[in-house]
Amino acid sequence: MMTGLKTLLRQRWQSWWDARLPRVDQLTLTHRNLYILPTRVGWSFATVLVVLLVASINERINLGYALTFLLGGSALAATHLTHGNLQGLQLRLLSTRSVHAGSVLQVGMGLHNLHRKKGRWGLQAQAQGGLAQPVEVAPGQDALIELDVPAPQRGWLTLPRVTIESRYPLGLFRAWAYWRPLTRVLVWPAIDPHAPPLPAWQSDAALSASTRQSGQSTEPPEGLRDYRRGDPLRWIAWKKSSHAIASGTGLVSRTSEQGRSPDLWLDYEHSPGLAGLDTEARLSRLATWLLEAENRMEGPSGTYGLKLPGLTLACGRGGPHLRECLDALATWPHAGAGSR
Numbered sequence: 001m002m003t004g005l006k007t008l009l010r011q012r013w014q015s016w017w018d019a020r021l022p023r024v025d026q027l028t029l030t031h032r033n034l035y036i037l038p039t040r041v042g043w044s045f046a047t048v049l050v051v052l053l054v055a056s057i058n059e060r061i062n063l064g065y066a067l068t069f070l071l072g073g074s075a076l077a078a079t080h081l082t083h084g085n086l087q088g089l090q091l092r093l094l095s096t097r098s099v100h101a102g103s104v105l106q107v108g109m110g111l112h113n114l115h116r117k118k119g120r121w122g123l124q125a126q127a128q129g130g131l132a133q134p135v136e137v138a139p140g141q142d143a144l145i146e147l148d149v150p151a152p153q154r155g156w157l158t159l160p161r162v163t164i165e166s167r168y169p170l171g172l173f174r175a176w177a178y179w180r181p182l183t184r185v186l187v188w189p190a191i192d193p194h195a196p197p198l199p200a201w202q203s204d205a206a207l208s209a210s211t212r213q214s215g216q217s218t219e220p221p222e223g224l225r226d227y228r229r230g231d232p233l234r235w236i237a238w239k240k241s242s243h244a245i246a247s248g249t250g251l252v253s254r255t256s257e258q259g260r261s262p263d264l265w266l267d268y269e270h271s272p273g274l275a276g277l278d279t280e281a282r283l284s285r286l287a288t289w290l291l292e293a294e295n296r297m298e299g300p301s302g303t304y305g306l307k308l309p310g311l312t313l314a315c316g317r318g319g320p321h322l323r324e325c326l327d328a329l330a331t332w333p334h335a336g337a338g339s340r
Helices: 004-021 041-058 064-082 204-214 238-246 281-296 321-331
Strands: 025-030 035-038 089-092 104-112 120-127 133-137 140-153 157-158 163-165 173-179 184-187 225-227 252-255 264-267 304-308 309-317
Touching: 004 064, 035 064, 041 184, 064 173, 089 163, 104 120, 104 133, 104 184, 133 140, 157 321, 173 264, 184 321, 264 281, 281 304, 281 321, 304 321, 309 321
Parallel strands: 264 304
Antiparallel strands: 025 089, 035 173, 089 104, 104 140, 120 133, 120 163, 157 184, 163 173, 225 252, 304 309
16 A cells, blocks of 8 residues: 555655656756755754854854854855856757667757856766766866666667766855657667677579569669679670680670679578567667678678568668668668668
């Protein structure tokens, strides 16, 4: 009963905080979203002031009164300075890059000091569950900071709450603000350290079957190059080859205008090396193969595609194509259906 009541109260408290802190990618700190309380040092300092005041009253020591009020006035001034060290500061979220699950996401955060004469000193920023990072902003300047956010699993990652605080100048008070970024980050499947080498190029029979299903011809457009070992017989330009052989050279093959070789297909269901793996392990291995394919397939002839149940990404290469494939793995099975 008590456990259920505590859970309910915690949920209502969290809902109340969430309602007060809407998600935004840029936040200006004002008196409405800033909070301030004494630190442990501050409470100890207040206790000393009370003792000093009581002793001054009992002993009727004028210098004791003066010292008490002087220290108390300094504490009040420190309250104003600590709160003002954050007020008016602008926070903004910088562009973030996707990472693989199991790694740490670097979240860039920009701080802009609108005040032309006052610096922001002794600040600390911390993402929920991460380490605090110190930062200072000169008058009228910007500062950049990167916060570490764990990315434990693939999919869309909602950025955690960020806390920025100040105890400047005396450490008697702590002023802080909470910030909940709006932007989400897509986390790709984890890298498989035990992944086998890339599967072999798709066989002619499989390529023909796949092409018949798509209704496209496997015959490459007219274009000539020297015969390469492994070229299908139907690609050989026999008439041109006979003239080439007569002149003392080798066979000639047809190819596409881009000189493209047979495509490499990474198939969730049929690629060798995936049998017996669960869903997450298969996606991790496919992500590892995609990175290897992009790194190994140099030149215009290296292209690769991705086949998932309900989703096919056409062959290509380059950074945008790699990101499209990794994004599909990260959001599957909600990435969509059909061929693209």
